[in-house]
Amino acid sequence: MERTIIFDFDGTVCLGDGPALEYARGVADAHPSLADLEHRVARHLAGDALAEFAGAVDGYQAVQGAASAAGVDPARIAAAFGGARRRLAEEGLGVHAPAGFAAFARDLRERGARLLLVTNAPGEGLDSILALLGIDACFDRVIADAGKPGGMHAVLDDIAGEASTVLSIGDIWVNDLSVPHRRGAATALIDGHGNQPGTPDVRVRAMPDLYMWVQRWIEGATGA
Template sequence: MSIPSGALQPALVLDFDGTVCIGSGPLWVYAQAVCELLPPERASTLHGALEDYLAGRSPHSSYGDGYALVADLGSRFLSPECSGACYRRSREWLGDHPDEVAPPEGLASLLDELDGRVRRLLVTNSPQPSAEQVLDHLGLGSRFDDVLGSARKPSGFPPILTTLQGRCPGWACMSVGDFWSNDIEPALAQGWMTGWLNPVGLDPRPSHLSAQTFQQMRDGLLEWAENPERFSTGHALPEVDAMPLPPRTDND
């Protein structure tokens, strides 16, 4: 990571899958790789649950993201080596099929507007080379100031946040992602501002910004970048009763 720990420029940290990279293809490849190693009945249950999740149907909509669902219903019954191999298979597929994903509307122009004003950072559990390959294909590679892969969120996220924050106050740092337990909860714990993308309408959880699409959140992110301190005073963290999530995953 090239960002110095003493940096004072505001930091915007974006997740990769489901935030910058939109499309369910890699997720289905991960699920299929897991299903191939499961008994047929359990594989069928996993497949149906993932379909329900992506359609926003209960009872599976409480999962933090589709990767967490696959991990909880499938890969947790496998050895760590097999589970990791299944996830890497989805990363390899994504690198070979970058046309199967797309950036969200409004992201490229936002990153352009923030150039020179905010550190534009991407932190992902995906291996850095494959993430950078996809970013380049999507025309986003040059729009990020730094990319950090294999982050092992959520457990590995706090020390990364500390390094990126440097001497900045928490309100000058913003974490945006679609998996509340991975992208939002660790940032809140360190006093950061947060933007939760909630595309399938999960039950409310605390976040300074929350929207179903990136385009809906875009104006809020620009407001934060314009004056982070003023944003923090005008966007008090809502108090909500969060539904417990299944076990968190270091896959993203």
């Protein structure tokens, strides 16, 4: 029975704070309260529980929320985000794939699994980023601008087979895993700081900690 594994992108297979910090730099001069936003976002991403970012699920939301609260024109915020994504595609901004991921993905596909990359990130430049990461040959299908969490329904509807043959892996419970969980798929949460909500089948600090569990799931040996 074919198994399908859905991977998130930012924070899951694309690691590094550089893009979010570049986004913060892009709005820093838009309002006096944002002058040190890069530093505050860096602290948030390092695990500091800063009250102003309590509702932000990632660095991008932290920047957007702070800029919006300061009254920055939405067009300026969008331009800063677009600029950060362009620089990511062109320069990498220090991002990297999880250790051993390319070999891990190759092993899963050799075992008969179908691998999907599903991300809310824009499609423009995504191929270049995957190539920079060295994981451009890892996925059977790449879905950008997915509109998660709601967009996960369409992704799951398009997968043939029972929900029990699907595993969703991501670093944000609400966006990446909540819908698959409700629909009966297995879920694996990358929770680097141990503070994510949710009830995944497995919770780990980093992607490599998950490799053996996923290999066992492929063989139907996890009980998930």
